Amino acid sequence: MNTAFLLNSLWVMVSSVLVILMIGGFILLETGSTRMKNAGHIAGKTILAFGISSIVFWAVGFGLIFGKGNALIGLSKFLYSGYDIGGIQLSGSVFFMFQLAFAGISLTVAFGGFAERAKLASYLVFALLFSVFVYPPIAHWIWGGGWLSEYGQQDFAGSTVVHLTGAMAALAATILLKPRIGKFNKDGSANQLDGHNQVFTALSVLLLWVGWFGFNAGSTLSADAGFFGFVSLNTNLAAAAGTISALIISWIVLGKADVPMMLNGSLAGLVAITASCGFVETLAAVVIGLIAGVLVFYSIRFFEKKGIDDPIFALSVHGTAGVWGTLSTGFFATKELATIGKPGLFYGGGFEQLGVQALGVAASGLYAFLVSYVLLLAVKYVIKGLRVTEEEEIIGLDMSEHGSYGYPELLHSENLKGDQKFNSAETKKAIIQ
Amino acid sequence: MTDYTYSELKEYRQQRIVLASKDHFELNRLHDELMIKAVEISIERVKEELGEPPTSFCFFVMGSAGRFEQSVWSDQDHGIIFKENSKLAQNYFLRLGKEIAQGLFITGYPLCDGGVMAGNPLWCKSLNEWSVQIKNWINEPSWETIRHLLIFMDGRSLAGEDLFIKELKQEACSLIHKDHLLARMxxxxxxxxxxxxxxxxxxxxxxxxxxxxxxxxxxxxxxxxxxxxxxxxxxxxxxxxxxxxxxxxxxxxxxxxxxxxxxxxxxxxxxxxxxxxxxxxxxxxxxxxxxxxxxxxxxxxxxxxxxxxxxxxxxxxxxxxxx
Incomplete structure (x- = not known):
């Protein structure tokens, strides 16, 4: 066994662990951006989703992506048992773990669109369906030797495969679930349903940012020549640029330095550089991140204007930034770095690669949306509604779906009564009576 | 004895307010007229219930009413200063304060969210107690007491002894200067x-x-x-x-x-x-x-x-x- 094989395996194993830790980032992101009464439920279902996704990936997902098959789907390597896989310079089971982690992340992104109103059963059933019918086909097309890889589609670590796919499923879900109670007024204006903990949200961004070194730099699948260092460098630059540009744009347009917006900018930078991190120069990484930060700001406002309730901004952070990231290699991929496909528009490659990238975005996005929409409609029919009742939504999903609050001291009825002491109506009454 | 009720005042308000809303001063004169009439009814009612006021007093408004800057709709902010301190007087004027709040409410002035109303003991005190309270606010300035002080300084008498509020404001002002509190305010x-x-x-x-x-x-x-x-x-x-x-x-x-x-x-x-x-x-x-x-x-x-x-x-x- 040679040193390269060992080092590659070790590096990708470390990366797998980093990517799995991103699930922790998503737990903090989603709970921090939503209300207390749903916190236990959201945290718990994120772990549950990873559990389901892991089992399904082992049974069929991996085979559908990397198995021998046709341009549309793989059809072998089911129930993977740990053997080495030909054509890669690392341990088969390490490669499997790394891919399993990615499938888990994509599903987690999709569930962002379900937040604060979907039944637990909707999560359970859709976790299974997404992990078989939505993620694997797209991953096969681009990474498993399918039809888009034959065109030279560039998606280094999954702006499209992981993030756009997840976001399009989230879009289908949020459309079918309809907005949360209280999100929109009768005249169509939106209310701010603030998340309960900005510290969680900020910590989540740090956790995801660090995890992303596994996600992107691990996608080298090799320690050769230390190229993972360069990929990490690009990743970090784009995240930094997205952070800054989102803060600046919100300051210019809204007159305030909005913290949640800044955090979304960091994530948008990360999502955007995911496709291009191995194909572009450092300066381009900064530009890609800067643009992602601005795009995510306008995208969030756009969806809200359209009356689409996106509780944790999955559509904008993973969808819009995912599209931009995938297209960005069509502009910025360099001759030396484009190991797959052609250089981008600004590096003498003309429009060809940009066209391929656009095709990839359109095909994958459309497929993920339509299939998710149809599957969710079917689930809705079978389990009699995707959404909890109005009463359940009001008391919170912690109570309705699991029977106990994530923050019991704060949310139990007696304490709620205590809160009302400060309620102005009560104060007023005391003063006139 | 007044010969109209709060509800009639409300109607009067509704008839007059649209026309008055075309001009800032006219609108605020109308508000003053309405508030004074409502207070008159309240005083009559409390007289019927508890007899003549035990001592002279000043009813004053604060906030946008105090500043003569009310918009069409404006909530209540008011207080009472009474001259001689006694348990009887305190109960009497607290009762009056509550009656006024209710009367103004019916007339069309929402209650104050922050409880700045004459039915609240904090804003209904004898001249002496007011003087002590203001000294305390200034001597132990906190975010809340400075807030109170700022609200109080917009006070303007609507009924009773105009001099009470003016004297207290003068007193407060010289104390504020003595304690160099302006920057903090x-x-x-x-x-x-x-x-x-x-x-x-x-x-x-x-x-x-x-x-x-x-x-x-x-x-x-x-x-x-x-x-x-x-x-x-x-x-x-x-x-x-x-x-x-x-x-x-x-x-x-x-x-x-x-x-x-x-x-x-x-x-x-x-x-x-x-x-x-x-x-x-x-x-x-x-x-x-x-x-x-x-x-x-x-x-x-x-x-x-x-x-x-x-x-x-x-x-x-x-x-x-x-x-």
């Missing part, structure tokens, strides 16, 4: 909300029922009201409206040209609020439908908004120069 109101963005665009509400509208109260009026209140305190001017405070300021505090400009701009703001606010209910009255403004008016409002922070900085420098 300015800090208390320092949270300025930006009304115009870097690109010169209006910063309107992004969320909630007033999306797309400009909060003229927080973003335009408050900086002027708060800065001018401090200037007035600096000279111990007991006047309570922003316009009359400005008129009384000396050349030493503010150059006449600036003073006249701010006066004109503030008056203009009050008119814009009346003309372009949605006065169908209390909440919406402070929001300006900027899309209805002409290009010239937009520019005017933006200039006024941008001048607010300038005035603020000016006052800050002046206050910090104080020994």
């Amino acid at each position: 300015l800090d208390n109101t320092m949270l300025l909300k930006k009304g115009v963005g870097l690109l010169g665009q209006f910063l309107t509400e992004t969320h909630g029922p007033h999306s797309g509208l400009l909060n003229i109260k927080e973003k335009a009026l408050y900086p002027y009201i708060n800065a001018v209140r401090i200037l007035a305190l600096k000279e111990c001017i007991t006047e309570s409206s922003t316009l009359s405070r400005l008129q009384k300021l000396s050349e030493e505090s503010i150059p006449t040209s600036k003073r006249l400009l701010y006066e004109k701009q503030f008056y203009q703001l009050l008119n814009f609020r009346l003309l372009f606010g949605d006065h169908s209910n209390y909440d919406s009255g402070h929001f300006l439908l900027v899309s209805k403004l002409s290009t010239h008016q937009k520019k005017e409002v933006k200039d006024i908004i941008k001048n607010g922070p300038h005035l603020y900085q000016f006052v800050r420098k002046l206050v910090e120069k104080e020994p």
Whole structure:
């Protein structure tokens, strides 16, 4: 066994662990951006989703992506048992773990669109369906030797495969679930349903940012020549640029330095550089991140204007930034770095690669949306509604779906009564009576 | 004995308010008339219930009513100062305070969220107790007591002994000077909300029922009201409206040209609020439908908004120069 094989395996194993830790980032992101009464439920279902996704990936997902098959789907390597896989310079089971982690992340992104109103059963059933019918086909097309890889589609670590796919499923879900109670007024204006903990949200961004070194730099699948260092460098630059540009744009347009917006900018930078991190120069990484930060700001406002309730901004952070990231290699991929496909528009490659990238975005996005929409409609029919009742939504999903609050001291009825002491109506009454 | 009820006052209000709303001064004269009549009814009612007042008193209004700057809808802020202290007097005037609050409420003035009403013992005290309370506020300044002090300084008598509130305000003013509290009082109101963005665009509400509208109260009026209140305190001017405070300021505090400009701009703001606010209910009255403004008016409002922070900085420098 040679040193390269060992080092590659070790590096990708470390990366797998980093990517799995991103699930922790998503737990903090989603709970921090939503209300207390749903916190236990959201945290718990994120772990549950990873559990389901892991089992399904082992049974069929991996085979559908990397198995021998046709341009549309793989059809072998089911129930993977740990053997080495030909054509890669690392341990088969390490490669499997790394891919399993990615499938888990994509599903987690999709569930962002379900937040604060979907039944637990909707999560359970859709976790299974997404992990078989939505993620694997797209991953096969681009990474498993399918039809888009034959065109030279560039998606280094999954702006499209992981993030756009997840976001399009989230879009289908949020459309079918309809907005949360209280999100929109009768005249169509939106209310701010603030998340309960900005510290969680900020910590989540740090956790995801660090995890992303596994996600992107691990996608080298090799320690050769230390190229993972360069990929990490690009990743970090784009995240930094997205952070800054989102803060600046919100300051210019809204007159305030909005913290949640800044955090979304960091994530948008990360999502955007995911496709291009191995194909572009450092300066381009900064530009890609800067643009992602601005795009995510306008995208969030756009969806809200359209009356689409996106509780944790999955559509904008993973969808819009995912599209931009995938297209960005069509502009910025360099001759030396484009190991797959052609250089981008600004590096003498003309429009060809940009066209391929656009095709990839359109095909994958459309497929993920339509299939998710149809599957969710079917689930809705079978389990009699995707959404909890109005009463359940009001008391919170912690109570309705699991029977106990994530923050019991704060949310139990007696304490709620205590809160009302400060309620102005009560104060007023005391003063006139 | 008055021969009408609160409900009749409400009707009277409804008949008169639309016409009066075309002019800032006329509107506020109507508010005064309504509030005074409501208080008269309350006094009569409490007399029937508890007899003649045990001692002389002053009923005063604060907040926008105190400043003679009410919009079409305006909530209540008021208090009572009575002369001789006794348990009997205290009970009597607390009862009167509650009656007035209820009467004003029926007449069309929402209750104060913060409980600044004469039925609250904090705002209904004998002259002596008031004097002690104000001393305590000044001696142990906290965010809350300074808040109270700022509210109190906008007080204006509506019924009874005018002198009580004037004396207390004078007393408070000299204590504030002695304790060098002006800067601290300015800090208390320092949270300025930006009304115009870097690109010169209006910063309107992004969320909630007033999306797309400009909060003229927080973003335009408050900086002027708060800065001018401090200037007035600096000279111990007991006047309570922003316009009359400005008129009384000396050349030493503010150059006449600036003073006249701010006066004109503030008056203009009050008119814009009346003309372009949605006065169908209390909440919406402070929001300006900027899309209805002409290009010239937009520019005017933006200039006024941008001048607010300038005035603020000016006052800050002046206050910090104080020994």
